[in-house]
Amino acid sequence: MEQKGLLGTIFDLSFSEFITIKVMKFVFVLLILFASLTVLFVIVTGFTQGALAGIAALILSPLLFFLYVLGARIWCELTIVLFRIAGNTDRLVKHSEGTK
Numbered sequence: 001m002e003q004k005g006l007l008g009t010i011f012d013l014s015f016s017e018f019i020t021i022k023v024m025k026f027v028f029v030l031l032i033l034f035a036s037l038t039v040l041f042v043i044v045t046g047f048t049q050g051a052l053a054g055i056a057a058l059i060l061s062p063l064l065f066f067l068y069v070l071g072a073r074i075w076c077e078l079t080i081v082l083f084r085i086a087g088n089t090d091r092l093v094k095h096s097e098g099t100k
Contacts, residue, residue: 018083024076031072039065 004012009019039061046057 018087020083021080024080028072028076031076032069035065035068035072038068 004017006019006022009017009022042064043054043057043061047054
């Protein structure tokens with residue numbers, strides 16, 4: 001099977017190749033950026049509520065960031081695993097059809 005470029009894969013109407021695995025790195029980087037912006041928002045909001053709330057937000061924000069990025073990483077890995085299972089199953093079916 002020939003390798004298609006990203007645009008060729010996007011417009012492949014037979015869905016013979018998965019694009020999800022190719023773009024998952026980009027999605028993970030976007031999720032990390034979103035986590036960073038969320039933590040920054042929490043810190044700024046905490047300091048607008050008062051000094052004590054701001055200090056609490058400043059102390060808890062690394063934990064929030066870590067948990068969000070960990071959840072995003074797990075979600076990305078689970079998504080990739082599902083697509084790899086589908087690809088491997090497809091290969092097994094093609095292999096078993098060739099042995100008959």
